[in-house]
Amino acid sequence: MKAAPFDYAAPTEVDEALALLDEFAEDAKVLAGGQSLVPLLALRMSRFDQLVDVNRIEALRGIELVGETLVIGAMTRQATIERDEEVRRHAPLLAEATRYIGHFQIRNRGTIGGSIAHADPTAEYPAIALTLGAEVEVASVRGRRRIDAGELLESAYTTTLEPEELLLSVRVPVWGARSGFAVHEIARRTGDFALVGGAAAVTLDEADAVARAHVVLFGVADRAIRLSSLEAAIAGQPVDQLDLAELAREATAELRPPSDVQATGAYRRRVAAPLTERLLRTAFVRARRAGDPTEEAAR
Amino acid sequence: MSKQLISVRINDELFEGEVEPRKTLADFIREDCTLTGTHLACEHGVCGACTILLDGEAVRSCLMFAVQADGASLTTLEGLAPEGGPMTPVQQGFMEHHGLQCGFCTPGFVISAHAFLRDHPDPTEEEIREGLSGNLCRCTGYQGIVRAVQRAAEITREDVTA
Numbered sequence A: 001m002k003a004a005p006f007d008y009a010a011p012t013e014v015d016e017a018l019a020l021l022d023e024f025a026e027d028a029k030v031l032a033g034g035q036s037l038v039p040l041l042a043l044r045m046s047r048f049d050q051l052v053d054v055n056r057i058e059a060l061r062g063i064e065l066v067g068e069t070l071v072i073g074a075m076t077r078q079a080t081i082e083r084d085e086e087v088r089r090h091a092p093l094l095a096e097a098t099r100y101i102g103h104f105q106i107r108n109r110g111t112i113g114g115s116i117a118h119a120d121p122t123a124e125y126p127a128i129a130l131t132l133g134a135e136v137e138v139a140s141v142r143g144r145r146r147i148d149a150g151e152l153l154e155s156a157y158t159t160t161l162e163p164e165e166l167l168l169s170v171r172v173p174v175w176g177a178r179s180g181f182a183v184h185e186i187a188r189r190t191g192d193f194a195l196v197g198g199a200a201a202v203t204l205d206e207a208d209a210v211a212r213a214h215v216v217l218f219g220v221a222d223r224a225i226r227l228s229s230l231e232a233a234i235a236g237q238p239v240d241q242l243d244l245a246e247l248a249r250e251a252t253a254e255l256r257p258p259s260d261v262q263a264t265g266a267y268r269r270r271v272a273a274p275l276t277e278r279l280l281r282t283a284f285v286r287a288r289r290a291g292d293p294t295e296e297a298a299r
Numbered sequence B: 001m002s003k004q005l006i007s008v009r010i011n012d013e014l015f016e017g018e019v020e021p022r023k024t025l026a027d028f029i030r031e032d033c034t035l036t037g038t039h040l041a042c043e044h045g046v047c048g049a050c051t052i053l054l055d056g057e058a059v060r061s062c063l064m065f066a067v068q069a070d071g072a073s074l075t076t077l078e079g080l081a082p083e084g085g086p087m088t089p090v091q092q093g094f095m096e097h098h099g100l101q102c103g104f105c106t107p108g109f110v111i112s113a114h115a116f117l118r119d120h121p122d123p124t125e126e127e128i129r130e131g132l133s134g135n136l137c138r139c140t141g142y143q144g145i146v147r148a149v150q151r152a153a154e155i156t157r158e159d160v161t162a
Helices: A014-027 A037-042 A078-083 A085-090 A092-098 A112-118 A124-132 A228-234 A244-252 A265-290 A293-298 B025-032 B089-096 B106-119 B125-131 B143-161
Strands: A007-009 A028-031 A050-053 A063-066 A069-073 A135-140 A143-148 A153-155 A166-173 A179-186 A196-204 A210-218 B004-010 B013-019 B051-054 B057-060 B073-075
Touching: A014 A028, A014 A050, A014 A135, A014 A166, A028 A037, A063 A085, A069 A085, A078 A092, A078 A112, A085 A092, A092 A124, A092 A179, A092 A196, A112 A124, A112 A166, A124 A166, A124 A179, A124 A196, A124 A210, A179 A265, A196 A265, A210 A228, A210 A265, A228 A244, A244 A265, B004 B025, B013 B025, B051 B106, B057 B106, B089 B106, B089 B143, B106 B125, B106 B143, B125 B143
Parallel strands: A007 A050, A028 A050, B004 B073
Antiparallel strands: A063 A069, A069 A166, A135 A143, A135 A166, A179 A196, A196 A210, B004 B013, B051 B057, B051 B073
């Protein structure tokens, strides 16, 4: 099928884009990498009078370490993030998760800002933003603001962004020493949408107790969710004394994931528990290794 | 909804056209430029048949609008090997190992394989399967395609060492 007609503008400056979004508001849609929006338009599941293509705005691209924050321009392509040395060093979870996104042809066009703003409940980047405690910087003609990932993701395909607002950058905090990460997802084939996915970020103290932990699942609700009760249960606990299988089972018992043609909700809940256990186990091992000077030297 | 004038370099030839913004790049390539080597099946980014190189990178041409490619440089299937000249290693591999049956998906596979082998000159079978996962074939069962890409990698290495 073909998209319904629309007017098209491809501004080269952020201010031009903001003026267009202000003028057309909910009749306008930002076109980022287009790997989700264009199919929706082609299938006529969505239609807009005005597309604002932000692919020609150079200022929205780039990766920069500012203090303890990795600032990634909204229009930075997934393929760039996957290969970027700064990302690998300061946000390895983001680089690792990128490989799960679609196929390499998709990652050549798809962007971090587009993926987060699209808020697909099975998508990797919104979940990783939540796991790492990232913020997004957004702008409208009225000014700029920062939104925590947890407050941005409202429900399936819905964020707290206003129609006039443009996502400018994603601000990923650098997790300190003795931090470890894991991401994994269950899908029928490479590149498919996740049936269930998850990510974990942990920091250990000198005694190998949990100083900080964020555990996120996606594909089990209308958006990526943090397992707050699990995070609270392991906080301050020595890693070696945790019964991760039991903790993961408890933390996922109340989930009511959706059923669809790919998998039942019961199946999704069933695999969520071992997935959560595996994520934490991997993150803990990596956190210990990250704190070991001989391992650091060997890398 | 007014038409826009665009110019796109495809296989080192400049094409100009007046297009509606909603026209996909794939439709522009096929209809306006009559380069029908780029195939279209699903038209929503699943099958990979329409894969082309956009400024050297493999992308799905059905997931872009033609207006977005204004000023860009593309390579389609027709641009890989000179007309009447020798086939590329990927094309040679597909021929030797029966990497196609009906041929509908083949342009997308060949383009994807070119981009994949450029970045992974000595791939394992697993890497090849992952690299081809963005293209669907309903005839071959993929065995011949995987062997074709393995052979293409071999030919490329022989060419380099020869």
